[in-house]
Amino acid sequence: MITLLTYPPAFGQFSGSPFCIKAAHLLNLSGQRWKRENTLDPRMMPHQKLPVIRAEDQLIADSDMIRAYLESQGARFDAGLSDIDRATSRAFIRMAEEHIYFHIVLDRWANEDAWPEVRETYFSSVPRLIRGMVANKIRKNLLSAMRVQGLGRFTPEQRLARLEPDLDAIVARLWQNRFLFGDTPTAADASVGPMLSAALSSPGETPMSSRIRENAVLMGYVERVEEMLH
Ligand SMILES: N[C@@H](CCC(=O)N[C@@H](CS)C(=O)NCC(=O)O)C(=O)O
Incomplete structure (x- = not known):
C-alpha cells in the first residue's frame, strides 16, 4: 500500500499544505490503496519538502512526480480531455501552484494577525522554550525568499489586483461545469481546489479569502472538491 507522508491536519483542512491535499486527491482519483503518515519535519525527505509518497520501498517527492508515478501505474487523471483542454489544464495547475500558492504563503507568514496561530500550528513539535526563536528565524528566511520571488514586495491591494484575473479565469471555467473540465474531477481540480481551500482556511x-468567500461559484466549487476527500 502507498503511504502519503504529509503535514498533519491544520486550519480545518486535511493538511496545512495545499500540495499535500493535492497528493491526497491524486491518490484517491488513482484508485490506489493508500494511508497517511503525518510529520511536521520534512528535513529527512528527498527535497526537504512534503508531500512525499512511499511506494514500493522508494520515496517519491513532489506532487508532480507523485502524479507521474501514479500515471506510470495506470492512473488517467485527464481521461477524455482533448489536447487543447490538457494544455489549458497544465496552465491552470501552474497558475494555482506557482502564483496563487504564494499569496497563501504571504497570507499566513507575513500577516501579523495570522502569525501567532500559524506559528503555533506549524511549530507545535518544537519545544515551547525555543519555539519563538526557531519560528522567527524560519519566518525571516521565508519572507526574504518571498521578496526574491517578487510578491513579497506588493502591497495587499496590489496583491489582490494581481490575483483577481486568476480567480476570474477559474470562475469562467466553472459557469458551465461542476469541475474545471466537466462533470468529473481531473488533475487540475486536484491542484486548484486545494489552493482555494487553503486560501479560505488561513487564519483571519x-x-x-474575502474575495473568494463572496463568490458563490467559487464557494460551491471548493465545497465539491473538499467533499472528494470525505
Ligand atoms: N513543488 C512541490 C511543492 C511542495 C511544497 O512547497 N511544500 C511545502 C509545504 S506547502 C514544504 O514542504 N515546505 C517546507 C520547506 O520549504 O521547508 C510539490 O508540488 O510537491
Whole structure:
C-alpha cells in the first residue's frame, strides 16, 4: 500500500499544505490503496519538502512526480480531455501552484494577525522554550525568499489586483461545469481546489479569502472538491 507522508491536519483542512491535499486527491482519483503518515519535519525527505509518497520501498517527492508515478501505474487523471483542454489544464495547475500558492504563503507568514496561530500550528513539535526563536528565524528566511520571488514586495491591494484575473479565469471555467473540465474531477481540480481551500482556511480574513468567500461559484466549487476527500 502507498503511504502519503504529509503535514498533519491544520486550519480545518486535511493538511496545512495545499500540495499535500493535492497528493491526497491524486491518490484517491488513482484508485490506489493508500494511508497517511503525518510529520511536521520534512528535513529527512528527498527535497526537504512534503508531500512525499512511499511506494514500493522508494520515496517519491513532489506532487508532480507523485502524479507521474501514479500515471506510470495506470492512473488517467485527464481521461477524455482533448489536447487543447490538457494544455489549458497544465496552465491552470501552474497558475494555482506557482502564483496563487504564494499569496497563501504571504497570507499566513507575513500577516501579523495570522502569525501567532500559524506559528503555533506549524511549530507545535518544537519545544515551547525555543519555539519563538526557531519560528522567527524560519519566518525571516521565508519572507526574504518571498521578496526574491517578487510578491513579497506588493502591497495587499496590489496583491489582490494581481490575483483577481486568476480567480476570474477559474470562475469562467466553472459557469458551465461542476469541475474545471466537466462533470468529473481531473488533475487540475486536484491542484486548484486545494489552493482555494487553503486560501479560505488561513487564519483571519484576508483580501483573498474575502474575495473568494463572496463568490458563490467559487464557494460551491471548493465545497465539491473538499467533499472528494470525505
Ligand atoms: N513543488 C512541490 C511543492 C511542495 C511544497 O512547497 N511544500 C511545502 C509545504 S506547502 C514544504 O514542504 N515546505 C517546507 C520547506 O520549504 O521547508 C510539490 O508540488 O510537491
